[in-house]
Structure formats: C-alpha cells, structure tokens
Amino acid sequence: MSTAVRRRRALTGRGAGALLAGLLLVIAANLLAAPILLYVALLLFLLVLFAVLVVHIPRRSGPVTRRISTDLLTVGEESQVAVRFDLRALRIPHGIWHDQLPPAVSGDATGEFPTDNGTSIRYAITGVRRGVWAVGPLTLHTIDPFGFAQRQQEFGETRTVTVVPEVVPLAPLSSNIGAAGGTAHTSSTRLGQGSDNLSPRFYVSGDSMRRIHWRATAHRGDLMVRQEEEESSPDALVVLDRTARRWERQGPTADVAFETAVSACASVALHLVQEGYGVDVLDSAGTVLGRLRGHEDDRDGLLVALAMVRPQGEARDIVSLFDGTPPGPLVLITGHLDEEDAALLRHGGASAPILLMTDPLPGAAEAAARLGWSSAPLRDDIGAAWEDALPARMATGGGHVQR
Structure with a gap:
C-alpha cells in the first residue's frame, strides 16, 4: 500500500x-x-x-x-x-x-x-x-x-x-583448494588486526611515546613499547560487478537478476568466512562493501551495505582491486556478459577464480575458461549455481563436490 x-x-x-x-x-x-x-x-x-x-x-x-x-x-x-x-x-x-x-x-x-x-x-x-x-x-x-x-x-x-538480501547455504569448496578451509590458503600479513597480537619490547631511540607499554614497563623496570606481531589470515575476495551496462535500467520494479546477484554475493562472502577465510567484498569500481574477519558486526555491516547497492558506474580491471598478492578464492558475480568482455577478465593468479553470471551470452563461459575461470550461470537457485561453478566440478567433468 x-x-x-x-x-x-x-x-x-x-x-x-x-x-x-x-x-x-x-x-x-x-x-x-x-x-x-x-x-x-x-x-x-x-x-x-x-x-x-x-x-x-x-x-x-x-x-x-x-x-x-x-x-x-x-x-x-x-x-x-x-x-x-x-x-x-x-x-x-x-x-x-x-x-x-x-x-x-x-x-x-x-x-x-x-x-x-x-x-x-x-x-x-x-x-x-x-x-x-x-x-x-x-x-x-x-x-x-x-x-x-x-x-x-x-x-x-x-x-x-x-x-x-537473503543468505542461502552453499556447498563447501572442493578439497583441491585445501581441505582445511581458509587456514590452508594464501595468507597476507597484517599488523594490529587482533586482540592478542601485541607483545612488549625494549624501547629504542625514535619510538613514539604513545606506544609505551606502561604495564610491562612497571613489571620489568625498563621502558617497554608495544610491538605489533604479524598475524597471518587467509584471504578471499568477492567482487560484485554492478557496472550499469551489465544490468537492466532501474525502474519501479526490482531487477530480478541483480537481486539474485546481490543475494549470491552475501551468501558466498559469509560462506567463505565460515570456511576460515578473511573475506574482502568489493564492487567492480573498487569500493569496499565489507571486510569479514569472523565478527558479527562485520556480517551486519556487509548486509546493510548490500541492502543499498544499485547498478552504477564503470568497472575497473579486477587485478587492480587487490594490492599485488593474489587472493585464494576470487569470486566475481556479474550480469550481462558477452564473449569479448569475458576474454578481458584477468584474475591475477588467484588460486580459485570463480565466475557467476546471471546473463552469459554465447561464448562467454568458454572465453572465461580459457583464462582459468570456473564459471556457471546464476539463476534463481544460487546453491546449484555455486556447485556448478566450483573448481572440483569443473575438473572432474561434473562430478560431485567433496563435502
């Protein structure tokens, strides 16, 4: 009403x-x-x-x-x-x-x-x-x-x-990517991401006074400063391609294909977190939609951001979206894709590049496969599309995904 x-x-x-x-x-x-x-x-x-x-x-x-x-x-x-x-x-x-x-x-x-x-x-x-x-x-x-x-x-x-957007359950990634989930995948080095990554060390000339660890200083009797330890967290990247030309023009009614893509984006990102990955969710222009590190607030923040996304703008080259180190799983969710555009989709050496397309034109899947993508059409059944796109299915000619 x-x-x-x-x-x-x-x-x-x-x-x-x-x-x-x-x-x-x-x-x-x-x-x-x-x-x-x-x-x-x-x-x-x-x-x-x-x-x-x-x-x-x-x-x-x-x-x-x-x-x-x-x-x-x-x-x-x-x-x-x-x-x-x-x-x-x-x-x-x-x-x-x-x-x-x-x-x-x-x-x-x-x-x-x-x-x-x-x-x-x-x-x-x-x-x-x-x-x-x-x-x-x-x-x-x-x-x-x-x-x-x-x-x-x-x-x-x-x-x-x-x-x-609705979040649907998905099948686990295949064992050839790593049976231990995200803990067995590509790691990146971060500073200060966790609560237990701080250890005191002796003060040296040039250290900022704001980094002094007063409790350790009182305990040891010498001036101590906080030393951030490196912590390793596996990475996955999920990209929602909301380039305007990939989708129908916005009108009074929702674009069903785009709504499915947004739901798939949320489902894949949260699924990869459950498998042990640290997940960055970006749009095709490089705007950060969410960074998931296993916290409830991260999940809510991503869902709120996805509640408001609309098709707009142009896309950047995918490789430019990550800073030099290729991720483990790289999931690209897009809409209208022809063979010419698919032939330009570089994944930058990601260990598991997965492509989901709501409207693949003839030749698009083949062109993406030549570049190393595992792809599948994305329809109403997001779970089925995900299983079809898993690298294990592609490698075994449609066999069942190992669970």
Missing part, C-alpha cells in the same frame, strides 16, 4: 445521504405544506452536526513507539512489529488503525483500535525487497456511533526497517 495517506471526506456516505434526505424533506415540506417534515429534516441536520462534533472536536494526541523484533529483516523472513500508542483523548466510538508499510514489506497492519488508552498493537511483516524503508506513521480512522462523520489522523514518526 502506498505510504501516501488518502484524504477522506468529513462525512461518510451515510452522512452525506442524511444531509441529502434532510434537504429533500425541506423541499417536500414546502411543497406539501407539511411542517412535520421540517422537524424530521431538522433532526437529521442535528444528528449530522452532532456526529461531526463528536469526531472532530476532541483533541487527540500521544506518542507512538515501534519495536521490530529483527534489526535486519532478510528478504522472505518474517518479523514482529510491536506498536505502543499512548493516545490521550476522549473515548473513541469506533476506530480503525493502520500502520503504513512500504511496498518492500508485506503484512496486515490494520485492525480495530482498542477502546483502552495506552494500547499495544502487534502485527507481522515479511521482507519482500531489500533496501532501507520507512514504516509508519500510524493512521487512526474514527467514525461516530451513527456512521455519519469520519476523521483520519496520523500519529508519531516513522521507523526505519532495513531489508537485507
């Missing part, structure tokens, strides 16, 4: 009919010289006036607070919304509440308003389309006891709900 509130007339159909009947009775009373009809007409006018006063004079106000049981709502996932409405007003004869939902969220957010003040309202919503959307405001539609007059009011502010 649209977030725009449709303005309602002050009178219902019954109220308008009562006014019209009153006018007809006035005319009939004059034509027939029947004063009794004037009294009936006056009664109808007074009833309509009374109905309008009952509905419109009371000043109704009150705060509206919403709680959504899921901070990040996944496409296809159901969540509960609790609305607390502390209405300060006279008793409402009859009211219908409606919480306005964006088109990207489905749910039955309408019901009869309880007569008690300070009421909690609950309803379920389901994520339909990823993005950041506003829920609310709360609309109260009241009608007088006779059904003659009506009033529609909005209360409270909106509440943002973030719908993130």
